[in-house]
Amino acid sequence: MTVLLALVMGAGVSSVVSARLWPQSSERRDRRQSKVADFEADLRRAGFERVPIGVFAGAAFALGLALGAVALALTGVVAVALIALVGGSAAPVTIVRVRSVQRRNRNRLVWPDVVDHLVASIRSGVALPEGVAGLAESGPSVLREDFAAYTRQYRLTGSFRVALDELKERLADPTADRILETLNTRS
Secondary structure (H helix, E strand, O other): OHHHHHHHHHHHHHHHHHHHHOOOOHHHHHHHHHHHHHHHHHHHHOOOOOOOHHHHHHHHHHHHHHHHHHHHHHHOOHHHHHHHHHHHHHHHHHHHHHHHHHHHHHHHHHHHHHHHHHHHHHHOOOOHHHHHHOHHHHOOHHHHHHHHHHHHHHHHHOOHHHHHHHHHHHHOOHHHHHHHHHHHHHO
């Protein structure tokens, strides 16, 4: 019986360790990189574009650790401390995802106004880069800050494509990507 128990435990330990020792498949690595890229887009969309993902993860873990320590000090129960640690670490991620979804939903409603503004500015003879820059002042209020950043980048570099690429990164929205790529190919 002891030998059987030892074999089962050894199999369990080796299966846990093998995930770390053996190389990952490229599909699994791509999937993880995709999740990281998606979360970076969520960070930008939620307004944390200057926060590196590593710093965010460290801060979330530190918050969870602090909450776990407080829970352990108050209750003396390890299970409650572990729940506080996990909950405290997950709370910032949840907040970022909620803010990202809220911003995406708010932005979804204003894209028709952006297109109307761009069409009107082109019809009036305004150059395309200046028409996009005009959205910083007369566009939808939820996007004015993003288009103001585009205007600064465009004036700084003088490159319409570079400014549009930065705007796409800043907005991190599939609808914005389609609209801005259309503008990028038309220039």
